[in-house]
Amino acid sequence: MQDPRATGESGHGPEKPTTAADGAGVRQSDADLIRRLRGGDADALRVLMKQYDRLVRYTVFRACRDRCVRDPDWLDARASETWTGFLRSVQAPGAASPEDLRAYLVQVARHKCRDALRLGRALAGRTVSQDEADLSQLVVEEEDAPDTIARLEDLEALRASIDALPPEDRVLCAEFALIVERKWKQAAKRLGIAESSLRSRWPRVLQRLRAQLGKKSEKLPRDPPAPPTL
Numbered sequence: 001m002q003d004p005r006a007t008g009e010s011g012h013g014p015e016k017p018t019t020a021a022d023g024a025g026v027r028q029s030d031a032d033l034i035r036r037l038r039g040g041d042a043d044a045l046r047v048l049m050k051q052y053d054r055l056v057r058y059t060v061f062r063a064c065r066d067r068c069v070r071d072p073d074w075l076d077a078r079a080s081e082t083w084t085g086f087l088r089s090v091q092a093p094g095a096a097s098p099e100d101l102r103a104y105l106v107q108v109a110r111h112k113c114r115d116a117l118r119l120g121r122a123l124a125g126r127t128v129s130q131d132e133a134d135l136s137q138l139v140v141e142e143e144d145a146p147d148t149i150a151r152l153e154d155l156e157a158l159r160a161s162i163d164a165l166p167p168e169d170r171v172l173c174a175e176f177a178l179i180v181e182r183k184w185k186q187a188a189k190r191l192g193i194a195e196s197s198l199r200s201r202w203p204r205v206l207q208r209l210r211a212q213l214g215k216k217s218e219k220l221p222r223d224p225p226a227p228p229t230l
Contacts, residue, residue, distance in 0.1 A: 030101040034090050049083060052105055056082050058155075059109040059148055064117070074116075081112040106148050161212040169205045172198065 028047070036044035060078045061068050068075040085108050089095060098104035162173045171191070172179070178187035179202060188195040 031097050034097045034101075037087070038091055045083075045087065048101075052102065053079065053083075055102060055149065056105055056109050058151075059106045060113055062148060062151075063110050063113040067117075078109065078112045078116060081116075082109040085112060102149050157213060158209070161209050164212060165205065165208055169201070169208060172201060172205055 030048070033044045033048055037048075057075060057079050060075050060082070064074070064078075082105065086105060089108075090097065162170060162176075165173065175187040175190050178190070179198070184195050184199060188198045191198065
């Protein structure tokens with residue numbers, strides 16, 4: 001299972017205040033930080049990037065998964081372009097502050113991905129039809145900004161729940177992706193344990209994750225079948 005997702009009552013995940021902490025631990029709203037940016041305060045950008053760079057990178061990865069896997073530097077470049085574009089837009093004369101900064105950053109990141117794909121096509125002298133695979137991937141992965149934000153929040157909740165597991169259970173989650181895809185033999189080999197042991201221990205891990213995640217656990221995989229009788 002990749003990027004497990006749960007939703008809040010609104011359907012777009014829990015509402016969170018758009019505030020960030022500065023170096024002194026004081027919470028400031030996004031609007032306050034943007035005002036500081038416009039006044040030339042470089043620390044304001046640092047605080048915003050600390051708060052939202054993970055969202056920017058996650059958006060780029062979801063939009064162009066295959067490209068990011070083939071070339072990790074491509075993801076870094078699009079994330080950098082997103083922050084540069086954001087900075088220019090909010091510092092432009094007469095520019096209005098985004099009502100929802102998280103959603104705005106998601107939109108900017110997607111635009112940077114699309115622009116990069118189109119530029120690459122143009123430089124290579126490829127026609128639209130020849131680059132259809134790259135651009136169609138962006139269309140397939142495109143989703144509402146609140147959905148992208150909710151997916152990331154769910155991943156963060158899952159990561160925190162895994163970190164809270166006892167060490168003997170947490171170590172199994174190192175191969176989470178393989179296990180939820182039922183690739184027991186491959187996961188067991190990488191973990192250095194018997195497949196039967198992995199199958200018997202995994203239901204306990206799922207039970208503990210569900211207990212910690214609450215309603216968010218609805219998207220976790222079902223318990224695996226019982227281990228084979230030896």
